[in-house]
Amino acid sequence: xxxxxxxxxxxxxxxxxxxxxxxxxxxxxxxxxxxxxxxxxxxxxxxxxxxxxxxxxxxxxxxxxxxxxxxxxxxxxxxxxxxxxxxxxxxxxxxxxxxxxxxxxxxxxxxxxxxxxxxxxxxxxxxxxxxxxxxxxxxxxxxxxxxxxxxxxxxxxxxxxxxxxxxxxxxxxxxxxxxxxxxxxxxxxxxxxxxxxxxxxxxxxxxxxxxxxxxxxxxxxxxxxxxxxxxxxxxxxxxxxxxxxxxxxxxxxxxxxxxxxxxxxxxxxxxxxxxxxxxxxxxxxxxxxxxxxxxxxxxxxxxxxxxxxxxxxxx
Amino acid sequence: xxxxxxxxxxxxxxxxxxxxxxxxxxxxxxxxxxxxxxxxxxxxxxxxxxxxxxxxxxxxxxxxxxxxxxxxxxxxxxxxxxxxxxxxxxxxxxxxxxxxxxxxxxxxxxxxxxxxxxxxxxxxxxxxxxxxxxxxxxxxxxxxxxxxxxxxxxxxxxxxxxxxxxxxxxxxxxxxxxxxxxxxxxxxxxxxxxxxxxxxxxxxxxxxxxxxxxxxxxxxxxxxxxxxxxxxxxxxxxxxxxxxxxxxxxxxxxxxxxxxxxxxxxxxxxxxxxxxxxxxx
Amino acid sequence: xxxxxxxxxxxxxxxxxxxxxxxxxxxxxxxxxxxxxxxxxxxxxxxxxxxxxxxxxxxxxxxxxxxxxxxxxxxxxxxxxxxxxxxxxxxxxxxxxxxxxxxxxxxxxxxxxxxxxxxxxxxxxxxxxxxxxxxxxxxxxxxxxxxxxxxxxxxxxxxxxxxxxxxxxxxxxxxxxxxxxxxxxxxxxxxxxxxxxxxxxxxxxxxxxxxxxxxxxxxxxxxxxxxxxxxxxxxxxxxxxxxxxxxxxxxxxxxxxxxxxxxxxxxxxxxxxxxxxxxxxxxxxxxxxxxxxxxxxxxxxxxxxxxxxxxxxxxxxxxxxxxxxxxxxxxxxxxxxxxxxxxxxxxxxxxxxxxxxxxxxxxxxxxxxxxxxxxxxxxxxxxxxxxxxxxxxxxxxxxxxxx
Numbered sequence: 001x002x003x004x005x006x007x008x009x010x011x012x013x014x015x016x017x018x019x020x021x022x023x024x025x026x027x028x029x030x031x032x033x034x035x036x037x038x039x040x041x042x043x044x045x046x047x048x049x050x051x052x053x054x055x056x057x058x059x060x061x062x063x064x065x066x067x068x069x070x071x072x073x074x075x076x077x078x079x080x081x082x083x084x085x086x087x088x089x090x091x092x093x094x095x096x097x098x099x100x101x102x103x104x105x106x107x108x109x110x111x112x113x114x115x116x117x118x119x120x121x122x123x124x125x126x127x128x129x130x131x132x133x134x135x136x137x138x139x140x141x142x143x144x145x146x147x148x149x150x151x152x153x154x155x156x157x158x159x160x161x162x163x164x165x166x167x168x169x170x171x172x173x174x175x176x177x178x179x180x181x182x183x184x185x186x187x188x189x190x191x192x193x194x195x196x197x198x199x200x201x202x203x204x205x206x207x208x209x210x211x212x213x214x215x216x217x218x219x220x221x222x223x224x225x226x227x228x229x230x231x232x233x234x235x236x237x238x239x240x241x242x243x244x245x246x247x248x249x250x251x252x253x254x255x256x257x258x259x260x261x262x263x264x265x266x267x268x269x270x271x272x273x274x275x276x277x278x279x280x281x282x283x284x285x286x287x288x289x290x291x292x293x294x295x296x297x298x299x300x301x302x303x304x305x306x307x308x309x310x311x312x313x314x315x
Numbered sequence: 316x317x318x319x320x321x322x323x324x325x326x327x328x329x330x331x332x333x334x335x336x337x338x339x340x341x342x343x344x345x346x347x348x349x350x351x352x353x354x355x356x357x358x359x360x361x362x363x364x365x366x367x368x369x370x371x372x373x374x375x376x377x378x379x380x381x382x383x384x385x386x387x388x389x390x391x392x393x394x395x396x397x398x399x400x401x402x403x404x405x406x407x408x409x410x411x412x413x414x415x416x417x418x419x420x421x422x423x424x425x426x427x428x429x430x431x432x433x434x435x436x437x438x439x440x441x442x443x444x445x446x447x448x449x450x451x452x453x454x455x456x457x458x459x460x461x462x463x464x465x466x467x468x469x470x471x472x473x474x475x476x477x478x479x480x481x482x483x484x485x486x487x488x489x490x491x492x493x494x495x496x497x498x499x500x501x502x503x504x505x506x507x508x509x510x511x512x513x514x515x516x517x518x519x520x521x522x523x524x525x526x527x528x529x530x531x532x533x534x535x536x537x538x539x540x541x542x543x544x545x546x547x548x549x550x551x552x553x554x555x556x557x558x559x560x561x562x563x564x565x566x567x568x569x570x571x572x573x574x575x576x577x578x579x580x581x582x583x584x585x586x587x588x589x590x591x592x593x594x595x596x
Numbered sequence: 597x598x599x600x601x602x603x604x605x606x607x608x609x610x611x612x613x614x615x616x617x618x619x620x621x622x623x624x625x626x627x628x629x630x631x632x633x634x635x636x637x638x639x640x641x642x643x644x645x646x647x648x649x650x651x652x653x654x655x656x657x658x659x660x661x662x663x664x665x666x667x668x669x670x671x672x673x674x675x676x677x678x679x680x681x682x683x684x685x686x687x688x689x690x691x692x693x694x695x696x697x698x699x700x701x702x703x704x705x706x707x708x709x710x711x712x713x714x715x716x717x718x719x720x721x722x723x724x725x726x727x728x729x730x731x732x733x734x735x736x737x738x739x740x741x742x743x744x745x746x747x748x749x750x751x752x753x754x755x756x757x758x759x760x761x762x763x764x765x766x767x768x769x770x771x772x773x774x775x776x777x778x779x780x781x782x783x784x785x786x787x788x789x790x791x792x793x794x795x796x797x798x799x800x801x802x803x804x805x806x807x808x809x810x811x812x813x814x815x816x817x818x819x820x821x822x823x824x825x826x827x828x829x830x831x832x833x834x835x836x837x838x839x840x841x842x843x844x845x846x847x848x849x850x851x852x853x854x855x856x857x858x859x860x861x862x863x864x865x866x867x868x869x870x871x872x873x874x875x876x877x878x879x880x881x882x883x884x885x886x887x888x889x890x891x892x893x894x895x896x897x898x899x900x901x902x903x904x905x906x907x908x909x910x911x912x913x914x915x916x917x918x919x920x921x922x923x924x925x926x927x928x929x930x931x932x933x934x935x936x937x938x939x940x941x942x943x944x945x946x947x948x949x950x951x952x953x954x955x956x957x958x959x960x961x962x963x964x965x966x967x968x969x970x971x972x973x974x975x976x977x978x979x980x981x982x983x984x985x986x987x988x989x990x991x992x993x994x995x996x997x998x999x
Contacts, residue, residue: 497670
């Protein structure tokens with residue numbers, strides 16, 4: 001008891017403690033300040049700014065005002081863009097995760113030339129988005145390469161007596177609709193393949209070999225091993241990939257700009273159109289940007305709530 | 316049909332043996348095809364590209380597009396701008412973020428977690444949400460069309476990313492090494508420079524590569540903040556806009572070439588184990 | 597002069613936990629003092645406060661007569677050997693050793709000479725060009741020591757340096773460290789949780805428990821005259837047997853009785869423990885070390901008032917001795933001290949202790965001559981060396997010595 005009293009006597013005030021702490025850690029505080037200052041001034045402040053602008057009436061400058069949001073939601077282009085954004089994001093995410101998982105599984109196995117394949121997989125990382133968009137344009141154009149290949153296959157199939165597949169060049173990007181959005185998703189998937197498959201590969205490598213050996217001893221088939229062991233253990237990585245990618249999937253811009261352009265707008269291109277010449281309207285653009293932000297947040301929260309909670313319960 | 320130890324039939328076994336190599340080959344092809352196209356188109360004579368079904372292979376390669384692009388001044392100036400901005404912004408990003416990441420890695424666990432999450436959250440904002448305000452602000456400050464403006468804009472995206480990766484790297488350096496250095500007589504600064512940073516060098520190298528690539532490929536801020544001198548990505552876009560496939564492919568090839576070298580070096584360091592550390596965090 | 601003085605040193609963490617309380621100790625120049633105690637008792641915290649790696653909440657630490665409370669570690673002229681060695685992985689052994697010296701801007705020749713000398717003492721000369729990852733655990737440990745030696749500091753501070761080594765290596769390194777310390781005559785504070793290490797290495801051993809210093813004396817004194825139940829139970833392996841006994845006087849002598857056994861306290865012992873008089877007619881905690889119990893058939897003089905009958909529960913043959921476990925029908929001593937000692941062994945030990953306590957019995961261990969015929973399940977007559985009994989106040993846990 002005497003000791004506790006003594007301890008109380010010796011415990012200085014909170015403020016004094018804080019001040020002393022700061023004095024002693026001058027060095028660390030100096031090191032971290034530039035980063036913090038930068039983030040505050042050039043990330044947080046602009047967001048708040050955009051937020052404010054989105055609620056500012058374009059003509060009267062009254063605040064707060066829902067005029068911009070009204071204008072946006074009243075515009076057919078905006079509504080279309082919003083729907084398209086969600087569609088593209090969902091398509092992209094599905095493709096990315098599925099193909100990424102497949103590629104990761106392939107990379108995980110041991111085979112000759114493994115190192116080569118792993119290097120090759122990294123290539124899309126090195127190709128600028130704009131460039132991949134441009135190339136996809138070439139590939140999916142009416143007189144593009146996909147059509148070439150499909151035409152070639154149709155030709156081969158038609159060689160089989162009795163089968164006649166007439167293949168007319170499809171327009172992938174100019175007709176609009178789901179096909180166009182699909183091209184955007186495919187382009188996105190290509191670009192992102194290295195990152196997603198690397199994340200999954202890391203996940204696969206973190207699963208200890210002995211679990212599979214134990215499964216073998218227990219008599220599991222390949223499919224069972226995948227479904228019961230591999231997949232469940234990968235879920236944290238899938239979550240990570242999903243969150244990481246969904247943030248970017250909704251923000252899709254360059255690819256959409258190049259591939260779907262004005263025909264199928266997404267929120268990214270919509271904002272671009274509003275903000276740049278000739279409209280030069282930061283108000284509706286800001287409002288649209290905030291809406292996009294909102295969609296991303298909602299998606300993440302929903303996902304975490306729904307799926308992550310489910311896997312917790314399952315465990 | 317292979318049977319498992321439990322006597323069940325493993326249906327997937329035989330098909331897998333066939334599917335697997337096909338899948339690997341297909342993946343490689345799919346990944347490489349667009350890349351191949353970039354280079355092929357830049358060397359292809361005009362005829363090969365037009366018509367109903369363009370050729371997949373070049374029979375008569377030509378250098379005409381390359382010469383045209385270089386002589387037209389459409390290649391070298393953007394190249395220089397992109398190169399300078401990327402390198403400078405990477406350097407600045409490391410200088411600002413690495414020490415800060417070290418500090419964050421030494422914070423008590425709860426606070427550290429919050430800070431790292433906070434950094435990640437800033438990445439969630441759509442580029443435009445920040446970009447609109449920054450572009451307007453920079454226009455007022457006269458930072459449009461300048462190297463400095465673009466570098467600062469690129470830092471917006473790269474700082475949180477580098478900090479996030481490097482916090483993971485610094486966390487792997489045990490604290491008692493720093494204590495040993497302190498007892499050996501090193502000031503905090505000396506400890507950082509002589510002990511911590513050398514040990515973190517591989518992680519810093521990887522982070523730098525990522526950031527350099529990001530800046531090299533960056534399009535949005537470049538467009539928002541440039542009126543006169545294009546960066547390479549802008550140049551590519553201009554070519555697309557104008558509909559000249561070959562010019563576009565040529566500039567794109569230049570844009571892509573150095574990065575392929577970088578990616579080759581990346582794969583040496585980027586063993587998935589390194590990423591796993593970041594993922595777990 | 598490199599004395600170290602701890603004056604009422606206290607450490608309270610911001611969340612209120614009290615790690616060290618009023619630790620007071622004077623360490624003489626060149627002395628080897630061991631801080632020993634169960635995990636979490638504050639011994640490492642105390643060491644780190646001397647090193648300057650932890651703040652001192654209150655009290656003073658003096659090195660060489662100088663108060664160093666606010667002096668940063670690098671200016672305290674001390675060297676530390678860490679539990680995990682903390683070698684610089686990217687530097688060679690040579691550079692690891694030279695690092696501190698380079699920082700102090702010593703001349704290259706001086707550095708070279710000191711590094712080579714330390715390497716020679718520790719047998720590291722062949723490894724100077726290697727990097728830590730290419731060294732074995734034992735070699736790394738020696739590099740860690742070398743780093744300390746090279747600095748020629750006023751004091752060595754060692755934080756459980758041997759705990760990561762395997763048993764045989766530990767024994768070997770123990771003597772090496774002792775030898776080096778004696779040759780170099782550097783004041784040393786050595787922290788360990790292993791009481792064997794403490795006893796074999798220290799000039800003085802400081803037993804710490806829950807942040808409080810229990811006793812700081814040469815090993816033999818700690819063994820012969822433990823100041824309380826905790827020290828008695830902590831020092832010595834196997835641990836001292838403890839049981840509640842009643843003290844009575846009769847036939848001109850003092851007796852202790854427990855579980856139907858009646859032992860006569862040696863007159864010589866009585867003279868050394870006059871305080872026992874106060875407990876006549878009352879209960880005390882009786883402590884008997886396993887090594888003070890012997891097989892009666894192997895002892896020439898075994899009068900009745902020194903014998904206890906027992907049935908062997910468990911027999912462990914160690915080669916040099918035989919340990920037997922037997923039950924004594926007297927309640928187990930369950931005090932704060934004994935519970936804490938059990939916790940230190942492991943959570944299961946505490947459970948076991950409480951289980952046995954419920955049955956109203958205690959478990960004793962005796963260390964017998966290997967020629968004993970003791971067999972498991974068989975009864976045996978044991979003789980207790982009644983000149984080496986220990987007595988403790990059951991309420992305070994303090995040893996009973998003087999009036």
